[in-house]
Amino acid sequence: xxxxxxxxxxxxxxxxxxxxxxxxxxxxxxxxxxxxxxxxxxxxxxxxxxxxxxxxxxxxxxxxxxxxxxxxxxxxxxxxxxxxxxxxxxxxxxxxxxxxxxxxxxxxxxxxxxxxxxxxxxxxxxxxxxxxxxxxxxxxxxxxxxxxxxxxxxxxxxxxxxxxxxxxxxxxxxxxxxxxxxxxxxxxxxxxxxxxxxxxxxxxxxxxxxxxxxxxxxxxxxxxxxxxxxxxxxxxxxxxxxxxxxxxxxxxxxxxxxxxxxxxxxxxxxxxxxxxxxxxxxxxxxxxxxxxxxxxxxxxxxxxxxxxxxxxxxxxxxxxxxxxxxxxxxxxxxxxxxxxxxxxxxxxxxxxxxxxxxxxxxxxxxxxxxxxxxxxxxxxxxxxxxx
Ligand SMILES: Cc1ncc(COP(=O)(O)O)c(C=O)c1O
Numbered sequence: 001x002x003x004x005x006x007x008x009x010x011x012x013x014x015x016x017x018x019x020x021x022x023x024x025x026x027x028x029x030x031x032x033x034x035x036x037x038x039x040x041x042x043x044x045x046x047x048x049x050x051x052x053x054x055x056x057x058x059x060x061x062x063x064x065x066x067x068x069x070x071x072x073x074x075x076x077x078x079x080x081x082x083x084x085x086x087x088x089x090x091x092x093x094x095x096x097x098x099x100x101x102x103x104x105x106x107x108x109x110x111x112x113x114x115x116x117x118x119x120x121x122x123x124x125x126x127x128x129x130x131x132x133x134x135x136x137x138x139x140x141x142x143x144x145x146x147x148x149x150x151x152x153x154x155x156x157x158x159x160x161x162x163x164x165x166x167x168x169x170x171x172x173x174x175x176x177x178x179x180x181x182x183x184x185x186x187x188x189x190x191x192x193x194x195x196x197x198x199x200x201x202x203x204x205x206x207x208x209x210x211x212x213x214x215x216x217x218x219x220x221x222x223x224x225x226x227x228x229x230x231x232x233x234x235x236x237x238x239x240x241x242x243x244x245x246x247x248x249x250x251x252x253x254x255x256x257x258x259x260x261x262x263x264x265x266x267x268x269x270x271x272x273x274x275x276x277x278x279x280x281x282x283x284x285x286x287x288x289x290x291x292x293x294x295x296x297x298x299x300x301x302x303x304x305x306x307x308x309x310x311x312x313x314x315x316x317x318x319x320x321x322x323x324x325x326x327x328x329x330x331x332x333x334x335x336x337x338x339x340x341x342x343x344x345x346x347x348x349x350x351x352x353x354x355x356x357x358x359x360x361x362x363x364x365x366x367x368x369x370x371x372x373x374x375x376x377x378x379x380x381x382x383x384x385x386x387x
Contacts, residue, residue, distance in 0.1 A: 207291075
């Protein structure tokens with residue numbers, strides 16, 4: 001079966017945040033939006049079919065767990081990531097960020113240190129700050145074009161930390177952490193009694209030559225780790241709002257579940273369950289083709305950017321978000337953002353919004369049809385030639 005990702009699907013009239021919030025975000029509505037981390041590509045047909053079939057029935061009342069919901073998740077972990085998860089470890093949650101925030105609340109106290117690795121997806125900062133915990137930054141270091149962990153610094157920060165919010169694979173650098181790196185992080189966290197909250201939402205979109213390893217599957221890690229995941233990024237269903245935690249340690253799971261129950265947050269909706277089951281049990285072929293399409297898009301961007309040597313794409317090992325080193329353009333962050341919006345005409349996420357280490361970078365979402373990328377690169381080339 002062939003999935004036509006080249007076909008442009010208009011999101012006009014669908015309340016897409018990426019399009020609707022342009023005026024607010026960029027000050028104008030005519031920018032080509034390549035920012036918010038969802039795809040402009042249609043989801044897997046099996047998901048749409050399952051949703052339509054269920055919607056045919058006109059009663060959308062309170063919903064019990066579907067047989068197959070928990071098995072779909074554990075089956076996916078086994079098949080895609082070689083990780084044996086027991087169904088009893090799975091706790092449905094409303095969203096990954098909700099789970100990050102409530103993990104900070106439940107597993108730390110005001111003033112405690114929480115370790116993060118910037119530049120990073122902005123809520124990693126805000127969930128810590130909102131709850132008056134202390135952000136401890138283990139800043140990732142680009143070395144020979146690849147981001148690395150400064151382990152001496154990681155250990156120094158871990159000594160002061162109660163929690164470590166791991167982003168694996170990492171947004172926005174696109175790093176897929178290697179076994180040795182994960183093992184070293186786990187060893188240090190165990191030694192200093194630091195709990196790991198691992199956001200693995202980008203786990204399924206990993207490029208050839210790399211392999212995602214769920215940190216909790218490593219020896220000694222399951223006992224100290226809360227893993228968060230969702231089909232939202234992989235299958236482009238973020239608007240459905242669905243996610244889950246997997247927690248091996250009974251004591252941690254009880255504590256985690258308790259706060260979700262207290263606020264009545266721990267339920268997977270009718271729509272979320274229907275979509276998750278179809279995603280994880282009937283959409284393999286679509287995902288294989290999507291991965292191919294995204295890697296071809298990435299190759300296309302690399303090719304075009306060769307003509308713009310002052311904008312350097314970092315090598316992406318995962319995700320559909322290209323991290324561009326624009327420091328060669330010699331603009332400060334405000335000027336850089338203004339240049340992309342007003343001179344180029346595309347809306348990207350400014351690197352500084354990802355915190356320390358993000359200055360001079362921009363993030364470009366390439367989960368769009370090739371023709372849209374061509375338009376974006378033509379615009380960029382034109383403005384670049386005019387500098
Ligand atoms: C690393 C990471 N975590 C979480 C999310 C959002 O997850 P959710 O919509 O379930 O809160 C994103 C979205 O871009 C992300 O990149």
